[in-house]
Amino acid sequence: MSTATLEPETQGHATAPDTVFLSRLDTPGLKQRFQADNEFLFLDTFLPAPISEAFAARIPELKDAVHRNFIPKHKKGGSVSRYTLDELAPEIPALYRDPTFIAWLEKLTGESLQVCPDSDPHAYALYFYTEPGDHIGWHFDTSYYAGKRYTLLLGVIDDSSSQLEFELFRNDASRDSVKDARNLRPGAMCFFNGDEVWHRITPLGENETRISLTFEYVTDPHMSRWRRFVSNMKDSIAYFGFKQVFTQALGRR
Ligand SMILES: O=C(O)CCC(=O)C(=O)O
Numbered sequence: 001m002s003t004a005t006l007e008p009e010t011q012g013h014a015t016a017p018d019t020v021f022l023s024r025l026d027t028p029g030l031k032q033r034f035q036a037d038n039e040f041l042f043l044d045t046f047l048p049a050p051i052s053e054a055f056a057a058r059i060p061e062l063k064d065a066v067h068r069n070f071i072p073k074h075k076k077g078g079s080v081s082r083y084t085l086d087e088l089a090p091e092i093p094a095l096y097r098d099p100t101f102i103a104w105l106e107k108l109t110g111e112s113l114q115v116c117p118d119s120d121p122h123a124y125a126l127y128f129y130t131e132p133g134d135h136i137g138w139h140f141d142t143s144y145y146a147g148k149r150y151t152l153l154l155g156v157i158d159d160s161s162s163q164l165e166f167e168l169f170r171n172d173a174s175r176d177s178v179k180d181a182r183n184l185r186p187g188a189m190c191f192f193n194g195d196e197v198w199h200r201i202t203p204l205g206e207n208e209t210r211i212s213l214t215f216e217y218v219t220d221p222h223m224s225r226w227r228r229f230v231s232n233m234k235d236s237i238a239y240f241g242f243k244q245v246f247t248q249a250l251g252r253r
């Protein structure tokens with residue numbers, strides 16, 4: 001039987017990303033900031049322009065694949081799952097999986113990090129804020145895995161007034177929390193422990209566009225069947241739609 005979906009081996013191969021920019025960063029200093037700030041780090045300048053421009057160049061081809069959601073009082077916007085990115089934007093999974101890139105993130109966390117299994121539609125994904133009012137309300141990026149879940153956000157396109165608002169130390173009863181907000185412009189990054197950092201994206205204005213990329217890494221990729229089901233329901237309803245999520249769960253390949 002022929003399959004319409006390309007096997008990963010036959011997908012367009014992206015050449016390995018040039019990660020030399022990581023060697024120019026003050027990694028010990030950034031690690032100190034990450035650890036002191038409740039496992040959170042925001043950098044305005046991170047991905048070199050050629051990398052974020054290569055991602056942005058894929059946006060026109062991805063527009064038809066955007067799945068839009070509206071959850072009253074919580075979320076309005078579009079998303080593209082890792083399955084679509086595998087087919088249409090191979091540079092993105094190439095950076096996600098790059099060993100030098102992962103090793104650098106491991107230096108910040110002091111944890112051994114793993115990519116999410118193929119069954120996770122959210123391992124890497126694009127978020128599209130393209131209509132007035134698109135937003136996501138306050139939330140944690142809760143880990144459904146046995147271990148911790150770290151989120152990396154990368155700015156791809158941001159002609160918007162929307163801000164990433166965050167509250168650090170919300171789970172720490174022994175001290176005051178710290179609230180702040182940033183624009184996630186192209187080249188910017190935000191890396192954090194999903195169970196620690198409370199955050200939201202404020203509503204998009206008229207004639208604005210904001211497209212961000214998320215990478216998810218975990219310290220233990222095991223997940224119970226029940227949690228996998230809950231996670232898949234969340235990803236279906238709030239992000240990618242049932243077809244994208246459950247085609248994989250029921251045996252995509
Ligand atoms: O759009 C973003 O930059 C982040 C969105 C977000 O926090 C989420 O979908 O969990």
Ligand SMILES: [Fe+2]
Nearest residue numbers: 139140141199
């Ligand atoms: Fe989030």
